[in-house]
Amino acid sequence: MLGKSVIVVHPDSTVRSTLRKTLESRGIHVATDHSCDDLLAWKSDLLPRLILLDRSLAARDGVDLLSEISRKWKEAETVLLPEDLGGGSLGSLLAIVDRLLGMRTTREILAV
Secondary structure, eight states: OSEEEEEOSSSSSHHHHHHHHHHHTTTEEEEEEHHHHHHHHHOOOOOOOOEEEEEEHHHHHHHHHHHHHHSTTTTTTEEESOOOOOOTTHHHHHHHHHHHOSSSSSHHHHEE
C-alpha cells in the first residue's frame, strides 16, 4: 500500500501553502510545485498516492499531460482541483482526499 503522500500542483503559492498546511496537519506528507512541466521534470523517489492538480494547468495540456503524469506515477490518482477553493470547496476537497487516501487500492475508485 502506498503511504499517505500527496503532490499539490497549483500556480498560486497561497493555495499551495494552504493545502500543504491543512494536509500536513492530518499527517499527510505533501510536496508542492507550481507547474506541470516542473512536476514532470522531478527526479524524486516520491511515490504519491494523490496528485492534486489545478484545473487550469490540466486544461492547457489536456490528455497528454494526464497521460504523462499517469506514466510517471502509475499508482497515483489525479484529482482536478475546483476553480475556487474558497467557501465549502476546501472542506469538500478534504473529504475527497481523506476518502481516496483511505482506500486500499485504486480499483475501489471505479466502484464508487
